[in-house]
Amino acid sequence: MVTRRELLAAGAVAGLVTPRARAAQAAAHGGALALAERPRAGGRPPLVVPDGAVLPWVLKDGVKVMHLVAEEVQHTFCDGLTATCWGYNGRTPGPVIEVEQGDRLRIYVTNKLPEPTTVHWHGLRVPNGMDGVAGLTQRPIRTGETFKYEFTVEKAGTFMYHPHYDEMTQMALGMTGLFVVHPRRAPAEEPAVDRDVCYVLNEWSIAPGASRPNPMAMAEFNVLTFNSKAFPGTSPIVVQKGDRVRLRLGNLSAMSHHAMHLHAFPMTLVATDGGVVPPSARHPETTWLVPTGSVRVIEFVADLEGDWAFHCHMTHHGMNQMAHGIPSIIGADVTDIAVRLRQLHPSTMLMGEAGMGGMMHMYRMRSKMPENSVPMLGGTGPFDDIEMGGMFTIVKVRAPGQLDDVWYQHPPGTVASRASDDDLRRDGIVPGRH
Numbered sequence: 001m002v003t004r005r006e007l008l009a010a011g012a013v014a015g016l017v018t019p020r021a022r023a024a025q026a027a028a029h030g031g032a033l034a035l036a037e038r039p040r041a042g043g044r045p046p047l048v049v050p051d052g053a054v055l056p057w058v059l060k061d062g063v064k065v066m067h068l069v070a071e072e073v074q075h076t077f078c079d080g081l082t083a084t085c086w087g088y089n090g091r092t093p094g095p096v097i098e099v100e101q102g103d104r105l106r107i108y109v110t111n112k113l114p115e116p117t118t119v120h121w122h123g124l125r126v127p128n129g130m131d132g133v134a135g136l137t138q139r140p141i142r143t144g145e146t147f148k149y150e151f152t153v154e155k156a157g158t159f160m161y162h163p164h165y166d167e168m169t170q171m172a173l174g175m176t177g178l179f180v181v182h183p184r185r186a187p188a189e190e191p192a193v194d195r196d197v198c199y200v201l202n203e204w205s206i207a208p209g210a211s212r213p214n215p216m217a218m219a220e221f222n223v224l225t226f227n228s229k230a231f232p233g234t235s236p237i238v239v240q241k242g243d244r245v246r247l248r249l250g251n252l253s254a255m256s257h258h259a260m261h262l263h264a265f266p267m268t269l270v271a272t273d274g275g276v277v278p279p280s281a282r283h284p285e286t287t288w289l290v291p292t293g294s295v296r297v298i299e300f301v302a303d304l305e306g307d308w309a310f311h312c313h314m315t316h317h318g319m320n321q322m323a324h325g326i327p328s329i330i331g332a333d334v335t336d337i338a339v340r341l342r343q344l345h346p347s348t349m350l351m352g353e354a355g356m357g358g359m360m361h362m363y364r365m366r367s368k369m370p371e372n373s374v375p376m377l378g379g380t381g382p383f384d385d386i387e388m389g390g391m392f393t394i395v396k397v398r399a400p401g402q403l404d405d406v407w408y409q410h411p412p413g414t415v416a417s418r419a420s421d422d423d424l425r426r427d428g429i430v431p432g433r434h
């Protein structure tokens with residue numbers, strides 16, 4: 001039987017992607033590609049919420065009426081890891097609330113959790129009694145009750161929503177969401193964007209084999225997510241070459257800030273949940289820190305084709321369920337101890353003496369791993385395994401008409417490859433002596 005890996009390798013060598021390989025690659029990405037629509041004539045582009053949704057509303061006498069249901073959800077972080085989480089309207093993060101500046105809103109919140117909750121509108125300016133802080137500005141919404149929040153949205157910007165009752169537990173279990181308020185009139189000095197992408201960043205502690213995240217964790221977070229998905233479960237962003245792309249990044253992690261790094265394209269911070277960054281204060285960076293409890297709105301121009309990584313640069317946030325408690329044996333000669341251990345326990349594997357690379361393969365055999373766990377799991381790329389997990393996704397920049405290419409087709413001579421002896425001699429490096 002041909003493995004998926006062999007199939008992909010064959011496709012890469014032949015320079016073509018069979019429909020089957022395409023399906024396998026899409027599966028490796030956790031499902032459908034998040035292909036953004038381009039702006040409609042005269043309008044702004046629709047929000048792109050990879051692996052997420054936008055909250056619907058109905059207009060009642062000039063008021064936008066919405067309904068959030070706080071409830072338990074079965075959530076799949078990536079193939080192989082599903083947990084019982086808490087969220088809104090059947091998902092974590094909750095659907096993005098998308099409204100216009102000046103809108104009057106009435107948001108019903110039904111509590112189907114086993115404990116009380118509230119909703120706080122993070123960054124929004126609302127009447128004090130609508131601020132959602134249990135005990136301080138309202139009484140908690142008890143199990144089975146529906147509360148209503150009603151306010152007029154004054155400011156445009158990117159904000160968030162989350163509970164303000166048992167905050168530690170409820171956000172750690174997935175109760176987060178973005179709140180996007182479009183300006184009534186786009187500021188003339190701002191360039192229009194072609195793609196508008198929304199992410200909630202979060203971190204979770206899920207022991208291998210456990211069925212629920214552990215909300216008590218303070219340090220050992222082992223599942224790091226974009227919109228509650230861990231790579232390879234994150235859907236990539238697909239954009240057209242030349243697009244100006246806006247990323248709205250809201251961080252509701254319990255303890256961590258995330259250093260969000262994009263390959264190839266300098267990114268400019270244009271706004272936070274506090275307001276717009278004045279143009280005179282803007283500068284390019286390759287990595288922007290998104291502190292917990294804050295939003296960073298970042299823009300870049302995707303002017304170079306390829307499959308570009310976008311990830312948290314804290315290296316422990318770009319992996320899945322690593323066992324952090326083990327001692328390092330990198331560089332140690334463990335031959336003798338491995339032989340002796342195998343006499344005691346035949347299936348003993350001592351891993352990592354030459355680094356952690358390649359461990360995915362061993363873990364993939366899963367012979368000793370608990371069900372429902374993804375230790376060290378990464379993705380499958382066109383060349384080999386992608387040895388990252390967690391807060392990692394791919395920005396696919398494509399020429400017009402090639403937006404459905406699953407993997408970038410590199411022009412000949414533009415992929416790093418093994419140097420020949422002739423290459424080395426030509427450039428003064430003696431083969432075998434370097």
Ligand SMILES: [Cu+2]
Nearest residue numbers: 258312314317
């Ligand atoms: Cu991080």
